[in-house]
Amino acid sequence: MTSPASDMQPAFRTAVVPAAGLGTRFLPATKTIPKELLPVVDTPGIELVAGEAADSGAQRLVIVTSPGKNSVVAHFVEDLVLEGKLEASGKTELLNKVRVAPSLLTVQSVVQEQPLGLGHAVSRVEEVLDDSEDAIAVLLPDDLVLPRGVLEVMGRVRRKRGGSVLCAIEVPEDRVSSYGIFETEIVPDAVNPNVLRVTGMVEKPDRDDAPSNLAAAGRYLLDREIFDALRRIEPGAGGELQLTDAIALLIKDGHPVHVVVHRGSRHDLGNPGGFLRAAVDFALERDDYGPALREWLEERLSPNWAAPQLTTDE
Numbered sequence: 012m013t014s015p016a017s018d019m020q021p022a023f024r025t026a027v028v029p030a031a032g033l034g035t036r037f038l039p040a041t042k043t044i045p046k047e048l049l050p051v052v053d054t055p056g057i058e059l060v061a062g063e064a065a066d067s068g069a070q071r072l073v074i075v076t077s078p079g080k081n082s083v084v085a086h087f088v089e090d091l092v093l094e095g096k097l098e099a100s101g102k103t104e105l106l107n108k109v110r111v112a113p114s115l116l117t118v119q120s121v122v123q124e125q126p127l128g129l130g131h132a133v134s135r136v137e138e139v140l141d142d143s144e145d146a147i148a149v150l151l152p153d154d155l156v157l158p159r160g161v162l163e164v165m166g167r168v169r170r171k172r173g174g175s176v177l178c179a180i181e182v183p184e185d186r187v188s189s190y191g192i193f194e195t196e197i198v199p200d201a202v203n204p205n206v207l208r209v210t211g212m213v214e215k216p217d218r219d220d221a222p223s224n225l226a227a228a229g230r231y232l233l234d235r236e237i238f239d240a241l242r243r244i245e246p247g248a249g250g251e252l253q254l255t256d257a258i259a260l261l262i263k264d265g266h267p268v269h270v271v272v273h274r275g276s277r278h279d280l281g282n283p284g285g286f287l288r289a290a291v292d293f294a295l296e297r298d299d300y301g302p303a304l305r306e307w308l309e310e311r312l313s314p315n316w317a318a319p320q321l322t323t324d325e
């Protein structure tokens with residue numbers, strides 16, 4: 012088992028973004044457009060998550076893609092023709108926006124031939140890790156965890172306590188059956204009360220059986236031992252290799268697993284309802300779109316609003 016690393020070492024160098032799923036909840040759009048590229052206002056969700064990975068100290072991003080999803084990786088490649096045109100026409104602001112994604116991190120991809128589950132997607136990354144890397148961060152591009160910064164806290168917890176560190180968000184008790192829910196215990200010497208030890212994890216429990224209201228959010232700092240655990244688990248729900256099952260195995264083996272309870276907010280970009288909320292939330296914060304959107308929303312939500320009617324009279 013890996014012992015706690017020294018404070019001087021970064022907790023991880025590689026951030027993994029699994030993006031090989033089918034995105035069925037977003038059909039028909041995802042028939043041809045990867046859901047990771049759907050824009051939150053004007054920026055693809057995966058660029059926002061890559062920015063978070065870069066801010067947290069990651070040096071490279073490994074994107075797990077499927078055979079038909081080259082455009083996800085292409086988003087992180089410089090487009091010199093486009094940049095040249097924007098430069099020549101003096102569109103500096105747009106040029107700067109276009110340059111963000113390729114400049115964030117070194118990007119590499121691995122292909123998951125078939126969508127055999129999140130656990131399977133993560134297992135594909137082992138072959139591109141250096142021998143010296145003893146942990147990876149996994150960021151689900153569907154999940155926006157706000158404000159940014161939870162990965163740094165998770166890194167500090169790993170440096171102090173070793174093992175793997177996950178991220179949780181409190182959800183209302185009547186919503187626990189939609190999430191992976193943690194069973195936890197207090198860490199007696201923890202200075203931060205939001206750091207808990209994980210003793211178990213239940214996928215989508217009934218409200219009465221849920222051990223807490225702490226739901227897994229899509230940020231994981233996983234010890235390299237996860238790859239061994241992924242080799243030892245059997246396919247679970249839907250014939251997929253579940254990351255949760257491999258984490259449960261680590262816990263059973265006595266591997267230290269902690270959770271950081273993030274006292275912020277989260278947007279689930281993986282379904283149209285959550286995506287819309289994220290888009291509105293982000294747009295309202297912006298100087299260019301916020302004021303007009305707010306004005307329109309107020310009008311649209313006012314009791315006096317009436318849907319325009321077509322006049323069919325002659």
Ligand code: UTP
Pocket residue numbers: 029030031032033034035036037075123125126127128129131132151152153281
């Ligand atoms: P989701 O279950 O939310 O994504 O997986 P999905 O399967 O694409 O979505 P639906 O349920 O069909 O609408 C969480 C993350 O794991 C990735 C997805 O791309 C998503 O980012 N994933 C999932 C893989 O990379 N491979 C898989 O086999 C499954």
